[in-house]
Amino acid sequence: GENVEQHPSTLSVQEGDSAVIKCTYSDSASNYFPWYKQELGKGPQLIIDIRSNVGEKKDQRIAVTLNKTAKHFSLHITETQPEDSAVYFCATPGTGNQFYFGTGTSLTVIP
Amino acid sequence: NAGVTQTPKFQVLKTGQSMTLQCAQDMNHEYMSWYRQDPGMGLRLIHYSVGAGITDQGEVPNGYNVSRSTTEDFPLRLLSAAPSQTSVYFCASGGGARNTEAFFGQGTRLTVV
Numbered sequence: 439g440e441n442v443e444q445h446p447s448t449l450s451v452q453e454g455d456s457a458v459i460k461c462t463y464s465d466s467a468s469n470y471f472p473w474y475k476q477e478l479g480k481g482p483q484l485i486i487d488i489r490s491n492v493g494e495k496k497d498q499r500i501a502v503t504l505n506k507t508a509k510h511f512s513l514h515i516t517e518t519q520p521e522d523s524a525v526y527f528c529a530t531p532g533t534g535n536q537f538y539f540g541t542g543t544s545l546t547v548i549p
Numbered sequence: 550n551a552g553v554t555q556t557p558k559f560q561v562l563k564t565g566q567s568m569t570l571q572c573a574q575d576m577n578h579e580y581m582s583w584y585r586q587d588p589g590m591g592l593r594l595i596h597y598s599v600g601a602g603i604t605d606q607g608e609v610p611n612g613y614n615v616s617r618s619t620t621e622d623f624p625l626r627l628l629s630a631a632p633s634q635t636s637v638y639f640c641a642s643g644g645g646a647r648n649t650e651a652f653f654g655q656g657t658r659l660t661v662v
Contacts, residue, residue, distance in 0.1 A: 447589070470648035481553075481639050481653030482592070489648070527591060535580065535599055535646045536607060541591035 440465045440532030444540030451518050452548050459543045461528035462510040468530045471504055471511045476525040476542075485526075486513070518547045551575050555640045555654025562630040562661045570625040570657050572640030578652075580645035581623040585609065585636040586656075592639065598623055599645065630661045 441464040451457050461471075472487035488495045488502045488511065495502050499518075504511040515522055528540040556571045574581065582597035594607030598617040612634060614626040623642075627634060637656050644651030 444591070472650070479656075481555075481641075481656055482651075483653070484650045487650070531646060531648060535597060535605065536594055537582070537644055537651070538594070539584075539592040541589060 440468065440530060440536070440538040442528060442530055442538045442540045444528050444543060446543060447541065448544045448546075450546045450548060453518060453520060455518055457513075457515045457518055457522070457545055457547075459513045459526055459528070459545075460510060461512070461530075461540050462508075463530050463538075464509065465530070465532055466506075466509065468532070470531055471502065472529050473500075473502060473513045474527045474529065474539075476527065478524075482527055515545075518545075520547050520549050523547045553640060553642045553652050553654040555638075555657060557657060558655060560657060560659050562627070562659065564630060564632060564661060566630050568627050568630065570627075570638055570640070570659075572623045572625070572642075572654060573621050574623075574642035574652070575621065576642055576652065577620060578643040579620065580643060581617070582607070582641045582645070582651070583613070583615065583623070583625045584639045584641065585634075586639060587636050595625065595638075597645065627659075630659075632661045635659060635661045 444461045469490040474482035475485045476482040501514040554573045579600045583595040584592040596615040598604045640654040641651040
């Protein structure tokens with residue numbers, strides 16, 4: 439199956455700074471790379487996704503970049519705010535119908 | 550629009566007991582799945598379904614059963630609960646091989662004593 443590695447596991451930043459979370463994957467056939475945000479006591483929610491025919495996608499303060507050659511993709515959050523504090527998961531499909539998630543990054547934005 | 554409704558929110562079981570976690574969606578998604586979330590291990594796929602009458606195993610299926618008699622419902626059964634099944638369980642609707650967004654329920658925090 440797919441092997442998704444996510445780093446770092448915890449990240450603390452000052453409000454207004456940028457945060458970057460990186461994931462690597464093993465299956466070169468993977469072609470869809472979403473990022474999910476999980477707030478305390480809730481289920482994960484999609485915040486941005488990218489498909490393999492593009493290298494970067496932005497949505498206001500968040501962006502995702504994809505390097506298919508190196509098999510990694512990253513989440514970038516700029517001008518961080520306290521409400522960005524949450525656990526973030528990367529994911530990618532494996533073979534067949536399975537979907538694999540990274541181990542999560544707990545982001546804390548310090549006011 | 551309810552999205553994904555997952556019940557119960559909390560449950561305590563004794564070792565050996567059985568129970569069913571309920572999941573219902575109103576988005577007409579063919580693909581539904583169950584995950585467990587444990588500290589440091591992310592979300593691990595237990596079972597999934599690509600449509601009514603079709604289910605398959607994920608990464609960690611042992612000790613769990615599923616069925617999909619309708620498009621809307623995808624219950625997860627714990628046959629004989631063990632302390633190793635203490636976890637937070639999430640049902641998701643959508644996603645899968647269609648490479649689209651997965652919508653998650655609120656989760657069930659299960660403790661097996």
